Amino acid sequence: MAIKIHQLPDQVKGLLATLGCTSTVNGDRCSDYFAIAEDTETGGDLSVALIEERASLPQREWGYSMHVINDIKDTFCQIYHDDGNPGAPEEIVLAMLEKIIAAELDISIIPARAPTCREWDAMMGVIDGPQAHWEYMFSWCQDKDPDCAIFRVARGGASPHRWRNRSATGRYVNVGFRPVFAYMDTDVPVPDGQLIAVGTLYMDGEPVRVPQDPDYDGDIADYIPGAKLEFRAALEDPAYQIQAIKVGNILIADRSLLKNISWEDLAAQGFCIKD
Secondary structure, eight states: OOEEEOOHHHHHHHHHHTTTSEEOTTOOEEEEEEEEEEETTTOOEEEEEEEEEOTTOOGGGOEEEEEEEETTTTOOOEEEEOOOOOSOHHHHHHHHHHHHHHHHHOOSEEEEEOOOHHHHHHHHHHOOSGGGOOBTOEEEEEEEETTEEEEEEEEEBTSTTOEEEEETTOOOTTEEEOOEEEEOOOSSOOOTTOEEEEEEEEETTEEOOOOSSOSTTTTOEEOOTTOOEEEESOOSSGGGOEEEEEETTEEEESSOOEESOOHHHHHHTTSSOOO
16 A cells, blocks of 8 residues: 555645535535545545534534545545634644544654644744754744735744744745644654654755754755655655654654745645645
8 A cells, every 4th residue: 555645735725615515414514525645556545525514503613524535445434523622724624634644544644734833832832942943043834924915924033932924925044944744643652842753855856954053054955946845754864864843743843944945835835725
């Protein structure tokens, strides 16, 4: 079985955009079905449809569920509900997709995306200081500037909790890509704050060295405009192994891996959720 995970932010966008194309018997809006993973050997896929649970419910009980069809393992259809945690619809739906992939395919680490501000703050609650590598380098987050739609949020720089807006199309020497991976606990508990090797970043098919001086004036690699980015299994050479910090059910890279990369560059490859 050779599993390919689709870029989940793209699927989140599609699920939310197509809400209302069908509806349940009680009137809840449903989306189209979207494949979130596929077996490249058999052609089977793992597909989901989003259901907005509102009909006949008070607003405090509104939420989402997903109808799941797993043709990869040929199991019965399943219904998954959101965890009831607060957040933007994009965050809630993304967390559901990550949970479904882990449960349906027994995968513990889900491919990368940019973090949310909520996830950044959670990381800083677990690990701080030089080991978090926030000094002199901002990192793109998913979030928009609430006051200006053309700007996105970057975190870090002068302090671990600093918030700064930047043009989504701008490529800056002091703003980088620090990926986050979804993580589902295995039989061996892993404490928050522990570093885990999660893979190797490739740019246009070439492995990218993990920077040892990860600030704007250090050795962070520059993004090559238009280059394809992908994450693969970690190479044996430690110089290419991305180390990520465990924070609950996510793993956040302990430093930015690329600079001079715009938010739009990331969104174009499915690492951010675009409007």
